[in-house]
Amino acid sequence: MIRAIYPGSFDPITLGHMDLIERSARLFDELIVCVLNNAVKKSPLFSLEERVKMLGDVTSGFSNVTVASSDGLLVDFAKEKDVSIIIRGLRGVNDFDFELSMAQANKTISSKVETVFMATDPALSYISSSMVKEIASYGKSVKDLVPEIILHKVEEKYNIL
Numbered sequence: 001m002i003r004a005i006y007p008g009s010f011d012p013i014t015l016g017h018m019d020l021i022e023r024s025a026r027l028f029d030e031l032i033v034c035v036l037n038n039a040v041k042k043s044p045l046f047s048l049e050e051r052v053k054m055l056g057d058v059t060s061g062f063s064n065v066t067v068a069s070s071d072g073l074l075v076d077f078a079k080e081k082d083v084s085i086i087i088r089g090l091r092g093v094n095d096f097d098f099e100l101s102m103a104q105a106n107k108t109i110s111s112k113v114e115t116v117f118m119a120t121d122p123a124l125s126y127i128s129s130s131m132v133k134e135i136a137s138y139g140k141s142v143k144d145l146v147p148e149i150i151l152h153k154v155e156e157k158y159n160i161l
Contacts, residue, residue, distance in 0.1 A: 003030040004085035011044045016124040020089045037071035075110040086115045091125045
């Protein structure tokens with residue numbers, strides 16, 4: 001059985017995230033979507049519990065996807081869950097530089113962990129959680145950027161009617 005982890009802050013979940021979840025769920029026997037409590041990213045829009053709940057909602061149709069959270073190192077979480085594959089999405093060269101250094105650091109910490117890079121669907125490559133938050137903060141709709149069942153939660157946070 002091949003198990004993989006798709007980690008991220010998912011604040012909020014975007015259509016790009018959903019694309020990678022769907023594609024990864026087809027490739028692996030089990031996919032754990034791990035919500036990371038990223039200490040570097042200050043003041044998340046949604047609490048860790050809210051993000052875990054929302055991911056549970058949007059992935060409920062996948063029989064081989066589970067949702068978990070971690071506030072430690074991803075490689076420690078992977079070891080705890082007996083998973084050796086980490087999925088990371090690449091939108092462009094800037095992502096590649098960052099993700100490559102993270103993959104190399106993870107490999108240094110745990111030689112059993114492999115990182116698999118997946119190119120983002122070109123139609124979704126411009127979407128980021130930061131972009132969603134910025135657009136919504138100006139009262140504009142993000143309906144084409146987030147899953148439909150997440151839309152009202154983002155709108156609530158920004159009082160978009």
